[in-house]
Amino acid sequence: MPQLAPHIFELLHRQGVQHAFGIPGDFALTLYDALAESEIEPVVMTHEPCVGFAADAYSRMRGIGLAVVTYGVGGLNMVNAVAGAYAEKSPLVVLSGGPGVKERQERGLLHHKVKSFDTQRRVYEEVTLYAATLDDPATADAQIHKAIDSAITFKRPVYLEIPRDRVYAEIEETSHPLPPLKQTDPDTLSEALAETLDMLQQAQSPVLLVGAEVHRFGLQERVVAIAEKLGLPVCATMLGKSAFPEGHPQYIGIYNGEAGDPYVRHRVEDSDCLLMVGVFLTDINLGMFTAHLDPGRTISVTSERLAIEHHEYVNVRFEDFIAALEEHPDLPQRDPAAIVSMRPRVAPDSSSVSMGGLIYELNQFIDSDTLLVTDVGDPLFAADDIRMQAGTSFLCPAFYASMGFAVPGAIGAQLADPFRRAIALVGDGAFQMTGMELITAKRLGLNPIVIVINNGSFTSLRSMGHEEAAFVNIPHLDYAQLATVLGGHGFAIGTGEELRQALRSARASNSFSILDVRLAADDISPALQHLSALFAKTLKG
Template sequence: MPQLAPHIFEMLYARGVEHAFGIPGDFALTLYDALADSPIQPVVMTHEPCAGFAADAYSRIRGLGLAVVTYSVGGLNMVNAVAGAYAEKSPMVVISGAPGVRERQEHDLLHHKVKTFETQKRIYEEVTVYATILDNPLTADLEIHRALDYALTFKRPVYLEIPRDMVYADIQELEHPPPPVKRTDRGALLEAVAETVEMLREATRPVILADVEVHRFGLQEEVIELATRLGVPVCSTMLGKSAFPEGHPQYVGIYNGEAGDPRVRDIVEQSDCLLMLGVFMTDINLGLFTAHLDPSRTVYATSERIVIRHHEYTNVLFEHFIRELAARNDLPRFDPSTIEPMRPRVGPDEGRITMSGLLYELNQFIDENTLLVTDVGDALFASDDIQTREGTSFLCPAYYTSMGFGVPGVVGAQLADPRRRAVALVGDGAFQMTGMEIVTARKLGLKPVVIVIHNGVYGSLRAMGHENAEFVNIADIDYAQFACALGGCGVVVETAQQMRHALQASRHADRFTLLDVRIAPDDVSPALRRLGELFAGRLRG
């Protein structure tokens, strides 16, 4: 009979999980013993929120991530990061150690307990798609299979709590895996695809909006094939940036309603057949809901629902819809020669570095081996004018927008895809939250490039009509000196030439590189400038 925790770790390893992020604690020590004996490498972080962010980033690349924490003080400390993974559909597995079954029965007041022994599990029910306590050897294997099925089907986190006296418990293994949680109705699938093809045949200006779920479900190749066969323009949103390769000649840029590039906005909003594939209809993705999209001219396909014009098709899996549509042999063909590819709205600086110049130099540095992770604030909004080269090469928390994702995210991303050089673009406010995690990169021998936008303020809040507010100013730090103290290479950047030389030097560095890029507080990206105007207008009513 298999033992509980070793069985879970073997199943996760078989599904591509090679690293587990977390911090041990006394209720998780036995769990960590089992983890250390498994083929999965424990990665001990500095703080549980960082473990959650790293596991989230890892799962966005590998398709599944893992965080292992202790009871309450560890698990509850990580809730915000897991909430972000839930909101943005990142299928990470949270495994928490916990008081043993027997000691719960014998002692009511054990350390780390909050209200009841089930408090942590109930909280995690709000931020995961499946949560359970594995305290029964007869049903544990069924619960594990269900959890993984939910995580992989809905691309959301799941929670498994293991009492410490159950870690090595012999469990009854299922003879056959349980049926899948969701299935496609073949008839409904064919009708949905047929109606989509009919819309395309009637259209004169079709456009594909390829978004985050194309990435989450690993459908990039199918969408590239679909776009190439159709010959239509393709764009994305900030959350789904790089779901479609930005170097492709049919890719036109980021769509963000009134807050985005007017050229891209016109292409999307003037389309008479908009294929919205895996799109999150959020305020940040749609320029504070300034998007003007006519439902009668859209195909809206996500893992939640398939809606074509005003017809909804139930029991159709998103990935089945995309693959069936891409495989059709009766798709119409449009002329791609008139498509103008993405044009970043930034240029080089001659002297002192500006936000535009930073983005320009970053665009020159990025190649097919670059993996970019951004935090929130202007580091996120600037992505409108950052051009990546390969698909699945950009990660950001563009819906939940929790600060602190960038540095731990770049650690998770680098471990998930070690063949590429990971770059983090973060504001100084976000760096002050989780920047200490760069020491984990040093410990692991990773060599990310961390670019800190050093302007001394919460830039996005300041741009939203609060230029004179004292509470948007933050403490000043010499970030380059801080990086050197942690064993990395820290460089102060004040000119465009220094930026260019520092980026090139980072290619050959034998440790992590931090660029302390000193920008004026009122110098923001084109996207944040427009978004700030829209938001300030809303605040004024």
């Protein structure tokens, strides 16, 4: 009979999990013993929020990931990062050690306990799709399979708590395989395809809008094939950036309502058939809800909902619909020659470095061997005008928008895809939250390039009409010098030429690098300029 924790690790390894992010603690020590005996490599980090961010990024890249923490002080410290993984549909498995079954029965006041022994699990029920305590060997296998299947099927985090006296418990394997959690009804799929094709054939100005689920479900090649067969202009939401190759001649840029490029906005909002694939209709994706999208002219397909005009189709799997659409022989074809491909709104620096100049240089620097991870604030908005090459990946917390994602996210991303180099674009405020995790990158032999936008303020908050507020200012640090202290290479950057030289040096380095890009507090990206103007207009009523 299989043993509980080794069985979980074996199942996850079969799904492609090669690393487990975490921090050991006394309630998880036996669990870590089992992890060390497995084929999954433990990655011990400095702080549980970083564990969650790194595991989230890894999960987005690999299709499933793993975080292993201790009870109470570990698990509860990671809740924010797991909440972000839930909001942005990341298939993360959280394993937490816990007090033993016998301890729970005999000792009411154990350390790390909050209110009851079930408090942590109940908290995680709010930020995961499925949460269970594996305290019964007779039911554990069914719970394990349900958790893993839920994470993979719905791209959401799940939570399993293992009492420390059950880590090596012999469990009864499920005698019959569990049925699929979601199945496609063939007749419903046929009806949905027929209505989709009818709209596409009648449309005069159809547009394809791509979202994050295209990346989560590994459907990039199919979506490219659909776009090329239809000959449509293609754009993406911020959360779905890089799900469609941005060097493709049919790609026109990021759609972000009135905060985005006017050409992209008009193509989308004037379209008489907007095919939205894997798109979340969030405030940031829609330019703070300045988007004007008519449901009567849209086809919206996600893993959760398929709606065409005002009709909704249930029991159709997202990936089945995309596959059937791509393989359909009657897709109407158009000439893509009139499409104006993406044109970033930036120019090179002549002397002193600027936000626009940084974006320009990144567009020259990023290649197919690059992973770009941004934090929230202006690093996120700057990505509107950063052009990702074919084969690159872009990760960001563009919906949940929690600060601190980029540096640990870059570590998780580079472990998930070791053949590419991670670039982390991060503000100085976010770096002060999680930048110390670079000592983990050093220990692991990773070499991310971390670009710190050093302007002494929470720039996006400052741009929302709080220029004079003291609470938007943050302490200045010499991040270039800090890089040396942490064991990497640091570059203080004040001019465009210094930026170009630093990027070249960082690319050649086998260690991590920090590029300390020193900007004025009011030097912001084109997208944030538009967004700030919209926010100011909203405040005035």
